[in-house]
Amino acid sequence: MPKQTRLTLGEFLRKARNKAGLSLRDVEEETNVSNAYLSQLESEKIKQPSPVVLHKLSKLYGVAYAGIMELAGYPVPKPLAGNSMLHARVGRLTEDEEDAVVDFVELLRSRRRRQGRQ
Amino acid sequence: MPKQTRLTLGEFLRKARNKAGLSLRDVEEETNVSNAYLSQLESEKIKQPSPVVLHKLSKLYGVAYAGIMELAGYPVPKPLAGNSMLHARVGRLTEDEEDAVVDFVELLRSRRRRQGRQ
DNA sequence: AAAATCTGCTTGACATACTTAGCACATGCC
DNA sequence: GGCATGTGCTAAGTATGTCAAGCAGATTTT
Numbered sequence: 582m583p584k585q586t587r588l589t590l591g592e593f594l595r596k597a598r599n600k601a602g603l604s605l606r607d608v609e610e611e612t613n614v615s616n617a618y619l620s621q622l623e624s625e626k627i628k629q630p631s632p633v634v635l636h637k638l639s640k641l642y643g644v645a646y647a648g649i650m651e652l653a654g655y656p657v658p659k660p661l662a663g664n665s666m667l668h669a670r671v672g673r674l675t676e677d678e679e680d681a682v683v684d685f686v687e688l689l690r691s692r693r694r695r696q697g698r699q
Numbered sequence: 700m701p702k703q704t705r706l707t708l709g710e711f712l713r714k715a716r717n718k719a720g721l722s723l724r725d726v727e728e729e730t731n732v733s734n735a736y737l738s739q740l741e742s743e744k745i746k747q748p749s750p751v752v753l754h755k756l757s758k759l760y761g762v763a764y765a766g767i768m769e770l771a772g773y774p775v776p777k778p779l780a781g782n783s784m785l786h787a788r789v790g791r792l793t794e795d796e797e798d799a800v801v802d803f804v805e806l807l808r809s810r811r812r813r814q815g816r817q
Numbered sequence: 818a819a820a821a822t823c824t825g826c827t828t829g830a831c832a833t834a835c836t837t838a839g840c841a842c843a844t845g846c847c
Numbered sequence: 848g849g850c851a852t853g854t855g856c857t858a859a860g861t862a863t864g865t866c867a868a869g870c871a872g873a874t875t876t877t
Contacts, residue, residue: 647786
């Protein structure tokens with residue numbers, strides 16, 4: 582039975598931001614959300630940030646809006662699409678597996694497009 | 700055919716409640732949202748109510764959650780399913796990517812099963 | 818008719834999302 | 848070295864979502 586230790590919203594956002602190579606002030610610049618607030622968000626000091634903020638971050642980080650909404654504890658409309666096919670094929674991923682798959686997919690993509698950045 | 704005028708969130712909620720034949724206190728009873736707040740909601744005094752509240756109301760009134768979210772001015776999350784966090788982290792997989800990931804996960808698992816180091 | 822109850826509503830208080838200003842530490846540049 | 852700038856963070860303030868209490872008019876009950 583795969584255990585699912587989910588990342589918290591803050592952890593997730595911090596990782597996504599680092600992965601994008603952006604500083605808190607970079608994000609402030611792009612989204613008009615203050616760096617102070619972003620810091621609190623990433624350190625779990627805010628429980629229910631506005632969907633509007635989450636949406637901006639999801640766009641900037643290139644991450645699924647619905648996923649962040651779910652992490653924030655908000656209800657998300659019915660399932661229908663997503664990577665449901667993958668789920669059907671391999672079942673639920675453990676956290677370690679998920680990490681590995683993320684790295685793998687990123688490798689795949691960076692290999693396909695000749696784009697180097699960090 | 701019924702004309703579909705664009706309603707505000709408050710108007711919409713009031714109509715839905717009346718259609719359901721419920722008083723503000725009935726709704727409070729069922730949702731644990733105070734009648735005071737519901738009144739303000741329906742009279743446009745609240746601009747961005749929590750998605751959690753909207754979800755409760757949508758269920759009770761039997762209307763679409765996504766629709767209310769939109770009326771509230773929130774971006775509507777497209778549903779996701781299965782390994783939703785993976786989806787949040789890498790976005791949607793192409794068919795080729797999905798095939799590759801399936802192979803990769805199977806490799807991971809078979810390798811771990813026999814405790815093998817590489 | 819009075820009393821009790823139901824209805825929506827307003828007010829005041831509180832919690833918390835969010836901002837502005839500033840701090841401390843680090844790194845780069847003259 | 849010293850200065851500028853980039854980094855995350857905290858403190859204090861503002862705005863607003865949310866609730867508890869209570870009010871006024873309508874309906875019901877006795």
